[in-house]
Amino acid sequence: MEQKIIDLTQGKALLKALNDLRKGLKLRSSIEDVHMCLEEEVIKRVGLETGGNLHIAKSRNDQVSTAIRMKLREDLLRLMAAIMNVQKSMINLAEKHVKTVIPGYTHLQPAQPITFAHYILSHLDALERNVDRIEDAYDRVNICPMGACALATTSFPINRDRVAELLGFNEVLENSIDAVSSRDFILETLAVLAIVSVDVSRLVEDLIIWNSTDFGIIELPDAFSGTSSIMPQKKNPEVLEVIRARMSRNLGNFITSTAAVKALPSGYNLDFQEITPILWESIENTCICLNMLSKVIINLKVNENLADKMLSNFSTSTELANILTRKYGVPFRTAHKIIGFMIKRMIENKLTFHDITPGMLHEIAKESSGLSLHVSLEDLHACINPMKFVEAHNVKGGPSPAETERMIKIRIKKLDLTRNRLSEKKRNLTKARKKLNSTSKLYLLGRMRP
Amino acid sequence: MEQKIIDLTQGKALLKALNDLRKGLKLRSSIEDVHMCLEEEVIKRVGLETGGNLHIAKSRNDQVSTAIRMKLREDLLRLMAAIMNVQKSMINLAEKHVKTVIPGYTHLQPAQPITFAHYILSHLDALERNVDRIEDAYDRVNICPMGACALATTSFPINRDRVAELLGFNEVLENSIDAVSSRDFILETLAVLAIVSVDVSRLVEDLIIWNSTDFGIIELPDAFSGTSSIMPQKKNPEVLEVIRARMSRNLGNFITSTAAVKALPSGYNLDFQEITPILWESIENTCICLNMLSKVIINLKVNENLADKMLSNFSTSTELANILTRKYGVPFRTAHKIIGFMIKRMIENKLTFHDITPGMLHEIAKESSGLSLHVSLEDLHACINPMKFVEAHNVKGGPSPAETERMIKIRIKKLDLTRNRLSEKKRNLTKARKKLNSTSKLYLLGRMRP
């Protein structure tokens, strides 16, 4: 109408009919698809002369790609919100556990003390990068294929920019063949979901292992674990196991989709139709799992009495070596050797850090490196104390309570900024929807003319 | 040294030893790994007292992640260049074929005429989005884990920002657990490569099909096809087949890596070590294939005599319907029905668009819709002429030569801009490397002091 392709009277009649159909369009299986059904219904209401023009300069090929993108952009925002919800739970939990010292593991072996806050923030940061990826993907999703028609645009003088604007897109997806035959925006979304899956799986794996009787670092809330009727000591991490398993779906769905699209010739192929439900399934699956995860996290109990365990497993040993270098002038490599030697001896004698004395250290240093070392009892105790260990690790990104509190504050601010960007994206979509409606209304009321 | 962790004399001795080792460090299999080998060599040169301090505030866990990122960022730039090289070949080819009309296919059935330039630009645009993805990934790769040490940072007062700056990183990867235990930057790279693979495979699939005797749309250069000694009529698309097959590797490698990382607990696990070669293999494989592809494209011969084929396969039929609506006032849907009816009749009578007459159209319109249609011979010929069809499809993103030339110009400019960004990234890395070297030199010469 604005482009003088159909005249004002016809245009208004079509607008009115479409507006009326918003109240509900009944799909009939005898008609090929929703597009044909809609046209038929419009023709029924305004006659063939007018309704028969509904499909000018359109094709199902560009319409379906446009429709998927319009739903997907909303879904990406929903996904962002679901991740941010998990991050919020993590911050809440972190705030409680800035001083809760737990063993940090490498190779599933106790390595050095950290705090639970420090730990959970590491996963928050990993998720943050996934939020970034979703935002990057959003810009490649929210572009408009309309006007590409079957694949070669049209000989009618349409205005593709105007259509894109009214539908809330950031820009036009220019090349018309590209517009109808590309599905990389779906693959990119599924790839991001696959990476989210890997990150979530690793967190969940930690929680399952740490919830075991043998590790005993956390305790799952009863509502999220199954107990056997006869074995109430068991806290089967059922919700976490379900999340872990479902995360695999995203890997499989990425393969289903890439394998399907990979060898397709250019142009529209009906194979595309089979990919779309995979996309929705993956998003739904991920959102549900993220929501469950958020609830698990917020209800997690962390064992606050692990100091003893850490003394028994020597996990503060590196700090003992550090102080030899820092305060007693022993070269770093030599310090390491002395402490290594000492721990080996202690294990052989079934001792732990509870039993350490300056004399023992002196003797070992002499024996292993010929050094005469007189470490004060105070230094010794400070080094092997897990909380002091953590406090001493105070550089950027480290586990010390001060540094962790600083990081929490920054992450709260970052989360606010991300929330603002999310809101703005939502607002833009709402604004476009409103503009489309009001434009249509103004034409119908005769208050606006092309 | 700058942080007063080791004194100036020791620091200079270590710098000198490391500088000397640049000329070549011999790896020995008796020593566990490159880190230990390096330390041992330094100790040999400067003594244990000094050399034993080389490893202060470092761990193999943060070093290996840093090293992978330093190589990967260069590789991402190499990958960008390889894609842009293909795009450049595409532009060269497109410039030659702005007016070369070929059938556009959907469902592998001839649908509407397009031009070869229009076609090849659609793939250029798909690749452009992959360049964007690589640049997005670059920012998540080029962040610095150094200082995270084993997983809990260190009690030595290091300056992580200064290390990141001297190593050319954009910023510090803050949380120290995240820094050593995340490999999402590898998975993201492999995901982008998987999407590149899908896009390249589809282009290659088109070219293989179009190179067949039956389609005859393009002809592969002899150097890129295998001919049987007895069947010189065969042009086996061997290079393209190899590219197509190798593209599958990126899908598999994505799975290898996600499956390996997916269920790992946090912290460093040796499993990571096995992922790295997969990453290098995927990048190498992709760069090689892109380079082959670029050479194939630039040498492609396109059949310029396909107009007849397009008249025989009725691929201009939509334009015939369009003119009925645009010029003769027939509702769009009715116009479609008349033309559809006519083509069916022509197929039954073994006629093609070569045989069409105004009288035939008049008769069919009458019979099928009761309309009396007097389309001029001139209009009729204009509609069924593939070149005229293409010229009439002149909206944004369409195949008309004018629009295609406009698009080519813009893409040349865009490519220049991307090249500039790529150069700037390279410059930044070079600048950082120079600064590191000059800083080291100034310290060694005593012209700079902490």
Added chain:
Amino acid sequence: MEQKIIDLTQGKALLKALNDLRKGLKLRSSIEDVHMCLEEEVIKRVGLETGGNLHIAKSRNDQVSTAIRMKLREDLLRLMAAIMNVQKSMINLAEKHVKTVIPGYTHLQPAQPITFAHYILSHLDALERNVDRIEDAYDRVNICPMGACALATTSFPINRDRVAELLGFNEVLENSIDAVSSRDFILETLAVLAIVSVDVSRLVEDLIIWNSTDFGIIELPDAFSGTSSIMPQKKNPEVLEVIRARMSRNLGNFITSTAAVKALPSGYNLDFQEITPILWESIENTCICLNMLSKVIINLKVNENLADKMLSNFSTSTELANILTRKYGVPFRTAHKIIGFMIKRMIENKLTFHDITPGMLHEIAKESSGLSLHVSLEDLHACINPMKFVEAHNVKGGPSPAETERMIKIRIKKLDLTRNRLSEKKRNLTKARKKLNSTSKLYLLGRMRP
């Protein structure tokens, strides 16, 4: 009861209650799962004293693995039948086209004449190997985990062999940990489905390409192709495209399942629960696609006028070389060179095999190899004739009508034998079910005693 674990009265009461519940058990969401719901219902009917013993020597861990296997064995038979149905359609089609000569392709280039029967039988044989794989898998599925209980069997003196026999299993899955924690039988089924998918995809890919206007080798029945309302010349292979795309699902589902199970510790984990629906989906998806495929095949029209095309694309050239060797004593490699040289010359002069003469061959042989060759016109015509080519390729497995008819006969017999094995498997399951019912009945009627 038979093992004297519960007494006769209780045993009969339990049997009666379970029999009654066959008429329908209402699941309630307030109860954890079907097992608990069943027990509660039985207790309601026979009291806690008796009903409370229903679960002696059972666990959900062994029950669920048993139940999956009991459904899966039926599904495997259904899958076998679906493949055999496709094979039957192929035989029907083959019987019609023993003499329908079509070009055989390699590298998507016309290579040598074959017949459509010969072609479709190649896919029948590939499917046959999949039937074999299903039968192999069946034996690893149909083994009985019951009695493994949670993971350590039970201290009640149960008879696992008797349970296996009554449930129709071939044998007991012995080691009790293995019995409850292995899911390789699911992965094997999904792997076979993935291979079926690859085989079906390749057939479908051929049909889509051969149905294109450009190849024109087959024509899809209208009911299985979509035609555009305006472009009735188009025969969009929609059903085949849908099958092709859905086949990718099996690849993805294999990855979903292997990635989920891969890193699980031994023993039952709830992750298993999420794999089972993937299995059912893959089987359902495959059966539906196979049924569609069977219908497409039986309705396929094959172009019987392709002889001309084959003369134009020189696809009989190898036979021309063969006769030079066989009848005129030219070494094989030399014969190849002469013919290759000749075809090259003919292409340059825009000639085809329609134009070949003995003189031309004589001249070329002289020029290229210095030989004086006098091939008779009769020999020449026999060689370039596609039907004669096919007849001459009469060794085992070749395309000659005689050999193809022999192969069809054997495949019909083989299919009968497979059908017999399938029936026998079904009969065994039915027999076991009957025995279970009659045993239960005899106990209830007091006609049998432990």
Added chain:
Amino acid sequence: MEQKIIDLTQGKALLKALNDLRKGLKLRSSIEDVHMCLEEEVIKRVGLETGGNLHIAKSRNDQVSTAIRMKLREDLLRLMAAIMNVQKSMINLAEKHVKTVIPGYTHLQPAQPITFAHYILSHLDALERNVDRIEDAYDRVNICPMGACALATTSFPINRDRVAELLGFNEVLENSIDAVSSRDFILETLAVLAIVSVDVSRLVEDLIIWNSTDFGIIELPDAFSGTSSIMPQKKNPEVLEVIRARMSRNLGNFITSTAAVKALPSGYNLDFQEITPILWESIENTCICLNMLSKVIINLKVNENLADKMLSNFSTSTELANILTRKYGVPFRTAHKIIGFMIKRMIENKLTFHDITPGMLHEIAKESSGLSLHVSLEDLHACINPMKFVEAHNVKGGPSPAETERMIKIRIKKLDLTRNRLSEKKRNLTKARKKLNSTSKLYLLGRMRP
């Protein structure tokens, strides 16, 4: 020669030339491939007249498929041997630990006592099914495509059965199109390797977790674990981590290959060439990992002092319920409730099974179910004793030492039978090779005539 296609003199000359070339054929990059290189070398030795006939009735298409199958059948036997080697180590380990009681886990929570022998045998049995799968695959690999030539056999009167026999194949791969264009035998092999990977990964996952300080069930031999120089208490399970990561490669390689083959048209495509190295890599990778695993297993130390741990984690609780039912007439469900109730109470009061008394049980039974229960102290102690628990679980497949010893014996016999089948397959291949050589020799010596 036997088929009178080439005469005796030529045939003998060719045989002689080929025999001579066994000593070494130099590949030259100027010649397309090994086939052409071989022919050229033969022509150089015996002249064009004779050597030019070397390629009669052959094509690279059937030759390459034959060659892959000939190498793959040897590799499958190597793979069988590697698995059986692991099984042998398992039996050795099992024999030592028939009475070593360890906690059995479900959901990574201690569930019931088992023995280490019982545990390791569960993995032996899983591997056994993989040996079966390899043997099933072997029969689909060891069939002969020779004679299929390019895709349509040949017009020369070859004898395909004789060729298959001399090359050691079980039968001819009949349909010639199927023979050159199928690669399902590669996919099947990769699928089996993927399942092996999943099974091995799960075993390795158990061992890594059980080797952790927190679980402490096994201890890895020093030669297979990495210790930090400063943290000698760490036993990083490095070899197991490497095996776990490499097992993922088989999943990825399955996807690489299926994705590549999936959408290929029938007939030979060069894409096939890219799949073959993936196959060899997967086999090599798997064999290496299996060999490492075998060595780890044979050197594993199992903690034999876990009884205390099992009393603390209540893992014998089910047996306590069982005895209430079996000896004291309490319905099974009620018995479960009483024990569940009691354990809950004990946990609240920080008690373990060390503290249990008949009085406590009596009190709880009264309170929770109104029953008056007088369990003897002897029964009580027998039930909670892990070794007695294990001895009482004596049904088929259970953990009792008697049953486990029975199972070990059977598995030793089974392994012998499998070894015999493996040897026979090897013998058949050797026999065929010898026959081929002797036949060739007899012809050369003139002692045999066609």
